Structure formats: C-alpha cells, structure tokens
Amino acid sequence: MSDIAPLDEKLTHLSKRELQVAHKIMEGLPNKIIASQLFISERTVKFHCANIYRKLAIRNRSALMARYFRLLYQPVSPV
Numbered sequence: 001m002s003d004i005a006p007l008d009e010k011l012t013h014l015s016k017r018e019l020q021v022a023h024k025i026m027e028g029l030p031n032k033i034i035a036s037q038l039f040i041s042e043r044t045v046k047f048h049c050a051n052i053y054r055k056l057a058i059r060n061r062s063a064l065m066a067r068y069f070r071l072l073y074q075p076v077s078p079v
Contacts, residue, residue: 013055023049025061026068 014022024034035042060066
C-alpha cells in the first residue's frame with residue numbers, strides 16, 4: 001500500500017479558501033482573475049497556491065489538474 005494518501009483524503013486538509021482557490025485553478029483562471037473574483041490580493045492567491053501544493057504534495061497547477069482529473073475518472077470499485 002502506498003504511503004501517499006489519495007487526493008480526495010488530502011482535500012480534507014485544505015481550508016475553505018484554499019478549496020475556493022483550487023476550484024478557480026481548475027477553471028483555468030490566472031491568479032489575477034482569481035484574486036479579483038475572491039476579493040483578495042494576487043499575493044494572497046499565490047500564498048494559498050503554495051499551501052495547496054504543499055498539502056497535496058504536488059508542484060504546480062498542471063499537477064493539481066492532472067490529479068483532480070485522475071480522481072474524477074478513476075473507475076468506481078464495486079462494493
């Protein structure tokens with residue numbers, strides 16, 4: 001068994017604002033637009049991004065999107 005928790009378990013470690021930023025990243029929005037839509041500074045968006053990447057053990061937006069889509073499209077195991 002892997003010592004890396006699945007992405008969905010790691011998502012529970014994100015704050016409400018980090019989840020909001022992550023969702024905006026998934027929409028493909030740049031930091032400036034994310035900041036505008038969430039009424040925060042661009043620097044704060046970058047801070048949240050760094051926290052998201054650290055908590056999910058990834059390096060960048062591309063990795064976040066790749067892991068998100070893998071989670072969405074993984075086959076559902078029969079119970």
